[in-house]
Amino acid sequence: MMRTRFAALGTGVLFGVGLTVSEMVQPLKVVGFLDVAGAWDPTLALVMGGALAVTALAFPLILRRGRPLWADAFSLPTRQDLDARLVAGAALFGIGWGLAGYCPGPALAPLALGASGAWIFTAAMVAGMLLHRLVFEGRAESARG
Amino acid sequence: MEVVVFTPLAAIVGGVLIGIASSLLLLASGRIAGISGILGSALRPLCPDRVWRLLFLIGLPLGALAASAILGRGPAPRMAASAPVLVLAGLLVGFGTQLGSGCTSGHGVCGLARRSKRSLVATLTFMLTGAVTVFVVRHLLGSASS
Numbered sequence: 012m013m014r015t016r017f018a019a020l021g022t023g024v025l026f027g028v029g030l031t032v033s034e035m036v037q038p039l040k041v042v043g044f045l046d047v048a049g050a051w052d053p054t055l056a057l058v059m060g061g062a063l064a065v066t067a068l069a070f071p072l073i074l075r076r077g078r079p080l081w082a083d084a085f086s087l088p089t090r091q092d093l094d095a096r097l098v099a100g101a102a103l104f105g106i107g108w109g110l111a112g113y114c115p116g117p118a119l120a121p122l123a124l125g126a127s128g129a130w131i132f133t134a135a136m137v138a139g140m141l142l143h144r145l146v147f148e149g150r151a152e153s154a155r156g
Numbered sequence: 157m158e159v160v161v162f163t164p165l166a167a168i169v170g171g172v173l174i175g176i177a178s179s180l181l182l183l184a185s186g187r188i189a190g191i192s193g194i195l196g197s198a199l200r201p202l203c204p205d206r207v208w209r210l211l212f213l214i215g216l217p218l219g220a221l222a223a224s225a226i227l228g229r230g231p232a233p234r235m236a237a238s239a240p241v242l243v244l245a246g247l248l249v250g251f252g253t254q255l256g257s258g259c260t261s262g263h264g265v266c267g268l269a270r271r272s273k274r275s276l277v278a279t280l281t282f283m284l285t286g287a288v289t290v291f292v293v294r295h296l297l298g299s300a301s302s
Contacts, residue, residue: 023215033170061171100256139250
């Protein structure tokens with residue numbers, strides 16, 4: 012229990028360092044990536060590419076172990092089917108992402124950097140998550156991020 | 157028109173750090189480092205494992221603060237939108253990530269690494285609607301804030 016909490020804090024810190032080093036805490040860099048018809052900024056593609064290069068290699072090796080180091084089992088999403096909610100949810104998320112240049116990680120990371128926009132966005136994002144629960148109350152939801 | 161300052165090395169190094177963090181969380185705790193899922197579940201009244209979720213989420217600004225101090229980054233990040241637009245965008249991102257079971261990290265970084273078909277469809281979808289949104293805001297409405 013203590014060890015998984017340590018792992019959570021440590022990996023959260025490292026994730027936050029990565030978001031800052033790669034400048035993903037700058038909304039204009041994100042909007043610049045999505046602006047394919049303007050002065051395109053490829054930064055986000057390299058960030059995702061760098062992250063995926065590691066996870067695509069490491070995940071299969073880690074999952075081959077059968078169980079994680081400090082927990083009884085892997086907690087992985089099990090759904091395989093494509094449904095309307097997946098596509099509709101991703102579509103709505105993309106619209107918000109394009110409007111603000113924030114997705115959840117890059118919104119939370121700069122909260123201590125004096126970014127007032129990140130606070131406004133994060134408060135609204137939490138409200139949006141609670142609104143989703145209100146609308147789909149009582150339904151089984153797969154938790155994932 | 158803003159000038160694009162493109163720093164490929166910092167982008168790749170930062171991305172690799174994100175990939176390492178996601179891999180270590182999976183290795184140590186067996187968890188997917190999906191920010192919207194970690195936050196969304198932590199907000200549930202009856203969340204049985206809230207503590208590690210909150211610790212991970214608190215780690216994000218701590219890491220950003222440390223990196224910012226070490227790298228000597230100056231001013232706070234500039235906003236890309238006005239406050240009312242940020243509110244609308246936040247609502248859409250919060251609602252959308254819960255409905256679509258993930259965001260850039262969970263679907264884009266972790267899900268694609270697991271070769272999940274759902275994550276591939278979700279990632280292509282939010283990239284497309286994000287790009288269309290920016291096109292409409294910047295080029296059709298012409299209200300570019302930068």
